[in-house]
Amino acid sequence: MRVRIHRGTKEVGGNCIELSSCGKMLLLDMGMPLAAPDPAKVELPRIDGLMGGDDSFLGIVISHPHFDHYGLVQKTPANTRIFIGSEAEKILRATIPFGSFGMRFENVTHYQHRRRFEVGPFQIMPFLNDHSAFDAYSFLVEADGQSLFYTGDLRAHGRKARLFDEFLETAPRGVDVLLMEGTTIGRDDKKERTQTESELEDEIVESLKLTSGLALACFSAQNIDRFVTFFRASKRVGRTFVADLYLAHILDALGRKTLPSPRKSDLRVFLPSAMKRKIVRDKSFDLVAPYYPRRIYPEEIAKRTGELTVIFRPSMAPDFEHALSGAKLFYSLWPGYLERGGFDLRAWCAGRGIGFEIHHTSGHASVSDLKRLVQALQPKRLVPIHSFAPERFQSFFPNVQQANDGEWLDI
Numbered sequence: 001m002r003v004r005i006h007r008g009t010k011e012v013g014g015n016c017i018e019l020s021s022c023g024k025m026l027l028l029d030m031g032m033p034l035a036a037p038d039p040a041k042v043e044l045p046r047i048d049g050l051m052g053g054d055d056s057f058l059g060i061v062i063s064h065p066h067f068d069h070y071g072l073v074q075k076t077p078a079n080t081r082i083f084i085g086s087e088a089e090k091i092l093r094a095t096i097p098f099g100s101f102g103m104r105f106e107n108v109t110h111y112q113h114r115r116r117f118e119v120g121p122f123q124i125m126p127f128l129n130d131h132s133a134f135d136a137y138s139f140l141v142e143a144d145g146q147s148l149f150y151t152g153d154l155r156a157h158g159r160k161a162r163l164f165d166e167f168l169e170t171a172p173r174g175v176d177v178l179l180m181e182g183t184t185i186g187r188d189d190k191k192e193r194t195q196t197e198s199e200l201e202d203e204i205v206e207s208l209k210l211t212s213g214l215a216l217a218c219f220s221a222q223n224i225d226r227f228v229t230f231f232r233a234s235k236r237v238g239r240t241f242v243a244d245l246y247l248a249h250i251l252d253a254l255g256r257k258t259l260p261s262p263r264k265s266d267l268r269v270f271l272p273s274a275m276k277r278k279i280v281r282d283k284s285f286d287l288v289a290p291y292y293p294r295r296i297y298p299e300e301i302a303k304r305t306g307e308l309t310v311i312f313r314p315s316m317a318p319d320f321e322h323a324l325s326g327a328k329l330f331y332s333l334w335p336g337y338l339e340r341g342g343f344d345l346r347a348w349c350a351g352r353g354i355g356f357e358i359h360h361t362s363g364h365a366s367v368s369d370l371k372r373l374v375q376a377l378q379p380k381r382l383v384p385i386h387s388f389a390p391e392r393f394q395s396f397f398p399n400v401q402q403a404n405d406g407e408w409l410d411i
């Protein structure tokens with residue numbers, strides 16, 4: 001088996017890994033680079049058969065529904081064979097009516113946690129992960145008597161942390177090559193430990209207690225762990241959580257009994273004005289219909305500010321202008337986004353005299369958890385991926401071999 005990382009050896013995002021065995025090719029992820037100024041202009045990597053007409057190309061295994069792992073798939077032929085988790089696919093479908101990041105696959109196979117499957121000469125074992133994306137996996141790939149482990153993106157301090165511990169207990173030892181993500185390396189690698197998702201919940205509870213008006217929760221609607229954190233924290237202080245239509249639609253599509261349902265639980269559903277205009281334009285009224293009994297309108301929000309936590313993003317700013325007395329914004333995304341220009345949330349809060357606080361924990365594993373992973377897998381070679389500081393790996397782990405984008409490695 002040979003492996004070639006087309007993108008990701010020196011950056012976070014845009015992962016694309018080609019595996020080759022017996023004249024057959026398979027891809028692990030095909031993401032959009034996060035720094036691409038114009039995604040339309042990003043070219044596909046040169047891979048034999050990718051654009052069709054060559055049965056040596058077997059398909060693309062997507063690790064999780066984040067754009068930096070699947071974003072380039074939209075440029076491949078519609079009948080490209082795709083392997084993805086079923087709930088990851090549900091999320092990608094659910095986001096289609098709301099913008100450009102959704103996707104529908106024509107030729108899709110769902111893989112499952114710890115169920116080995118075969119694609120041509122490759123035997124693949126998926127392992128469900130703890131990550132900020134829902135339904136995220138790592139893979140053990142075996143071919144020609146050799147083994148490669150690809151972590152995808154993962155962490156060990158979220159709501160599914162037990163999966164990480166379970167994995168460590170049964171990890172395949174002595175893999176030939178480990179492709180390991182290192183998002184926090186070079187960014188956050190001096191931290192002694194990382195706050196867990198439930199510690200974050202406690203922190204938010206304390207801050208909610210000190211908030212008299214509306215609590216604006218600024219997080220990604222696709223980060224289900226974080227939604228649960230805000231939902232639970234709100235419940236603990238007697239606040240009702242208000243989802244917007246986008247989040248409601250994702251929760252409804254997942255249809256999980258363990259998650260609050262926007263059709264019948266104590267969630268309320270708000271339709272932001274920008275979304276309302278889009279729905280009128282697209283005549284997609286059936287998107288809103290399931291949530292009529294749970295709808296909440298601006299008048300009620302303005303009257304009950306101290307009893308509510310609402311999901312918030314900059315496009316919703318005009319919707320709450322009349323309800324901001326005593327409000328506080330809980331910023332719960334990677335703080336680096338604040339420095340990237342665009343809508344200035346801190347200035348928006350300051351201009352209205354409302355609070356701004358960062359309450360966030362990473363979607364990616366700390367160095368100490370990555371060390372536990374390496375210790376369990378005992379790889380013969382460790383190749384850094386999904387990191388801006390691959391050169392720092394060797395100060396933390398043994399057997400590191402740095403790769404370059406586009407270069408073949410024999411396993």
Ligand SMILES: [Zn+2]
Pocket residue numbers: 012013066068069153386
């Ligand atoms: Zn990623």
